[in-house]
Amino acid sequence: MASPFKLSVCPHDTAKNLLGWFTLNTYLQRKLGIGIHFDPRDSFLEERQAVLDQPHHVVYANPYSALCFARERGFVPVARPAGVVDEAVVVARPGALPGPALRIASATDKLIIHDLGLKVLHGLGIDAGQADFTFVGNHLNAARAVIDGNADLGIVFDETWNSLGPSTRSQLEVVGESRDGLAFHCFMVSPAWADKREAIQRILCAMHEDPAGLRVLDDLRFSRFDPVGGEILAPLAALLGS
Template sequence: MTSRLHFSVCPHDTAKNVAGWFLINTYLQRRLDLAIHFEPCDNVNDEREQVLAGGYELVYANPYSALRYCEQRQFVPIARPTGLYDETLLIARAGEALPTTRPVQIASASDRLIVHFLGLTLLEKVGLRVSDCESKFVGNHLKVLQAVVSGQCELGFLFNETWQGLSAKTQSGLQILEQTRNQQAFHCFCVGPALADRAEEVQAILCSMKDDPQGRRILEDLRFAGFEPVTMDGLHHLNTLVGMSA
């Protein structure tokens, strides 16, 4: 192997299956003949700031982070999971009516995630104005769930993948008041300038994993159908959600 690169993955993904991401890291190392260092981080804001500080050449990023990396560090998106989109569920405890007191307390993981911005678009659909509500940023999606279940907040903005990973018993204690179906926001792999000359090669390896027995086993472990190419055009429309310039 000729050089050493650094790989970072959104903590919301490593929290679900960190072993699978180590397998992807090894898979890419062998096919690129590169030493790639991967060390998971457990806080999404810390992980984002580490990448923005420099020293990373490959990332698997949530939509908001991907926009920041492309804008501030000249990363380029290359591949995204096939058929998977970031959506937001507006949840409440099961059987409870929409709160009549104001402000309504809404739990949200962070104001630096697309899940939050998508959640704001749901309020009008249930008869609430943004000015009727007060967001409580609790740090991650599981803490959103806890805040709603415990009664600390009446409502919550929950990541769709978090909901899908809940047990039937936990889901039965909650209700979905509304949800987005935009199919616009998504996680994606991005490469930095130091790896730009091999971007097409990395993209080809990722997008062909489903056709390789070893790659397919890793995808199945991570519950991905595969990866498909993506370009900057696929991210530009998200700027309107987060108020960033394209």
């Protein structure tokens, strides 16, 4: 019988290393002495809606979802990966100047990367209100849309850009990028587990001092988790203009 307590993780992260997140869930269960069910999802929107619709107790949320979970379900941030932030890169074909009928590819307008990309466009003097946006599902598809000539510009997650191979990157040119440093993924705890918030924060933020925890962190390519609280939500709201 599955545990009634649930963990949810942003699909961007489970897509990179699903087994690593199962291992982290096992580590957290052992430290808490409580069973936690982890049911990964493939879609950002499905994962977000599942947390909003069903009782969840711990989440590892992207910035946009974090704000939704805090506002709609009272989740509280407890920890974040040290030194890891979400930024947007705007790409074009090398030497191509955007024309008046601008086509822009973006993964979705339901992730903060899109909003950061809009800020970059504004800084470049581009009126996003006059552009034709196509939402292509993920950041890699946004880059591919530019390469294939289906978009003049693409808004891409910087992590995705940095992971592209040399041949792909040679077909693109960075025309702007955000450097806000205010958006990042974080662990959050639900109101139902308010009595466990401090324990979960303490466990996560001490993982780098525990050999077993350090192995999990290394597998997920994190150095450590740092404590955070509700103070991170106002800057996210400001970035999203809400």
